[in-house]
Amino acid sequence: xxxFELFLSGSGIxxxxxxxxxxFVFSFLITFFSIPTIVKISRRKNLMDEPGVxxxxxxxxxxxxxxAIFYAIGICASIFAYELFELYKFLFASLxxxxxxxxxxxxxxxxAYKKLVAQIVVSSLVVIGSDIRIRSLFGIFGVYELxxxxxxxFSIVTFIVLINAFNLIDGIDGLGGGYxxxxxxxxxxxxxxxxxxxxxxxxxxxxxxxTVLAFLYYNLSNYRTNKIFMGDTxxxxxxxxxxxxxxxxxxxxxxxxxxxxxxxxxxxAPVVAVAILILPIVDTLNVIFVRLYNKKSPFDADKNHIHxxxxxxxxxxxxxxxxxxxxxxxxxGIAYFLRHMNINLLLLVVISLGFxxxxxxxxxxxxxxNKN
Numbered sequence: 001x002x003x004f005e006l007f008l009s010g011s012g013i014x015x016x017x018x019x020x021x022x023x024f025v026f027s028f029l030i031t032f033f034s035i036p037t038i039v040k041i042s043r044r045k046n047l048m049d050e051p052g053v054x055x056x057x058x059x060x061x062x063x064x065x066x067x068a069i070f071y072a073i074g075i076c077a078s079i080f081a082y083e084l085f086e087l088y089k090f091l092f093a094s095l096x097x098x099x100x101x102x103x104x105x106x107x108x109x110x111x112a113y114k115k116l117v118a119q120i121v122v123s124s125l126v127v128i129g130s131d132i133r134i135r136s137l138f139g140i141f142g143v144y145e146l147x148x149x150x151x152x153x154f155s156i157v158t159f160i161v162l163i164n165a166f167n168l169i170d171g172i173d174g175l176g177g178g179y180x181x182x183x184x185x186x187x188x189x190x191x192x193x194x195x196x197x198x199x200x201x202x203x204x205x206x207x208x209x210x211t212v213l214a215f216l217y218y219n220l221s222n223y224r225t226n227k228i229f230m231g232d233t234x235x236x237x238x239x240x241x242x243x244x245x246x247x248x249x250x251x252x253x254x255x256x257x258x259x260x261x262x263x264x265x266x267x268x269a270p271v272v273a274v275a276i277l278i279l280p281i282v283d284t285l286n287v288i289f290v291r292l293y294n295k296k297s298p299f300d301a302d303k304n305h306i307h308x309x310x311x312x313x314x315x316x317x318x319x320x321x322x323x324x325x326x327x328x329x330x331x332x333g334i335a336y337f338l339r340h341m342n343i344n345l346l347l348l349v350v351i352s353l354g355f356x357x358x359x360x361x362x363x364x365x366x367x368x369x370n371k372n
Contacts, residue, residue: 016199023080023203027210030072035218038064039228047107049229059224063106065215066233070099072211073237081203090129091244094122098240102233115232116160122240123159127152132247134158135254138270139343159243165280166239167232168287172307173317176230177216178325179279180238184208186276186332187245194252194264201248208241220318239280246273268339268346275335275350279306279328282354309361313368327357 042048042062049063074095078085085092101118104110127133133155137143146154170176188205191198218228230238253269266272274281283306288298296302310320331353338346 016196016203019080019199019203020206023076023207024210027072027076027207028214030075031068031211031214032217034068034071035065035215035228036226038062038068039218039226042228049106049231061224061227061229063229063231064103064233065219065228065230066102066106066235066237067099069211069215069230069234070095070237072214073207073241076207076210077204080207081200083200084204087200088126088130088132090125094125094240095237097122097125098236099233102231102236106231106233119160119163119236120156123156123163126244127155127159132244132251134247134250134270138253138267140270140347141344155247158247159240161284162243162246162277162280163236163239165277165284166242167235168305169280169283169307170230170235171305172311172320174216174220174321175307175317175324176235176238177212177219178321179328180242181209181212181216182325182329183242183276184212184245187242187249190249198252201245204241205245208238212238242277246277249273266339268335268341268343271343271347271350272335272339274347275332278331278350278354279324282306282351282358286355286358306358306361309358309365312365313361324357327360328354331357 039062042064047062047064048060050060074092078092097118101110101115105115133151134146135151136145166176166180169179184205188202188209191201191205215228215230215234218226219230221227250269250273253264253266286306287302287304290304291298291300291302306324307320310323311317315323331350334353335346335350338349341349
């Protein structure tokens with residue numbers, strides 16, 4: 001690969017843009033052409049998602065789309081962004097473990113504690129082994145630099161929460177995939193603007209976008225024979241990678257005084273990362289609060305998610321996905337324009353807007369019923 005890079009640099013073609021283009025094209029094509037085979041095998045072997053308590057679909061649908069997502073990311077990221085796997089030695093091993101656990105859960109449904117143990121192992125590998133962790137809160141609640149042990153525990157919990165939170169929002173067609181595309185695009189643009197030291201993370205973001213766009217072609221298909229879900233395999237992989245990219249994003253703005261590493265400053269970096277991932281964070285917190293208020297277990301399945309509330313308004317899956325993403329994109333825009341505000345005040349604004357979005361469908365539902 002390095003010889004190929006030397007050849008391109010000698011020809012005057014910027015290697016970064018070649019990697020971006022090839023990473024996007026190949027990740028899209030690999031997913032696009034592998035999903036029909038997965039759908040065919042899933043139907044033949046009856047490896048389907050059965051409609052359940054919190055399901056939004058009425059028929060059995062193949063749910064192993066996450067295998068294609070892993071396949072494309074595993075190949076393209078390790079070729080076009082191989083520097084990430086050199087720098088973070090345990091990253092690929094973590095993806096393999098998540099693939100195994102996700103496929104097992106999609107096929108036979110694993111017990112929650114087994115999934116949690118696997119997620120703790122995966123998160124620990126990346127946090128401790130690769131040193132991907134939240135080192136500072138930049139003054140949130142008056143907290144700045146975190147001690148090593150506190151940083152490790154807090155980062156592991158953050159990974160686990162985001163992995164499961166992303167899994168929870170993947171309840172209607174296009175939402176999990178569409179939101180991961182938006183998040184990856186925003187992190188990718190941010191990394192690009194922060195300079196070439198972060199180019200491998202830009203390429204990873206582009207690879208994620210390519211593979212998920214191909215998945216969405218089938219996930220949003222009107223033909224039952226083509227339709228597929230990403231399942232726990234896909235949602236855990238994407239949740240993990242978005243947690244990884246968000247923590248890397250925060251870490252960039254900590255002045256580590258390393259030779260050859262540019263220095264950046266953005267006091268509100270953690271809040272900007274929270275704003276980008278606000279949907280899974282707010283949705284998860286909201287359903288937990290509602291379940292506890294109703295004296296139910298936080299782990300009980302129900303239909304209190306934001307997307308379920310929009311479906312109650314008789315919106316289609318596509319319209320619900322569009323409105324949810326549009327609203328939370330607005331929050332990111334507000335966070336960006338107010339990024340130089342006091343960090344605690346900005347966090348309050350972002351969280352408040354996030355919860356407002358969670359309860360707007362309830363308000364609209366009551367207003368419509370009162371009119372009737």
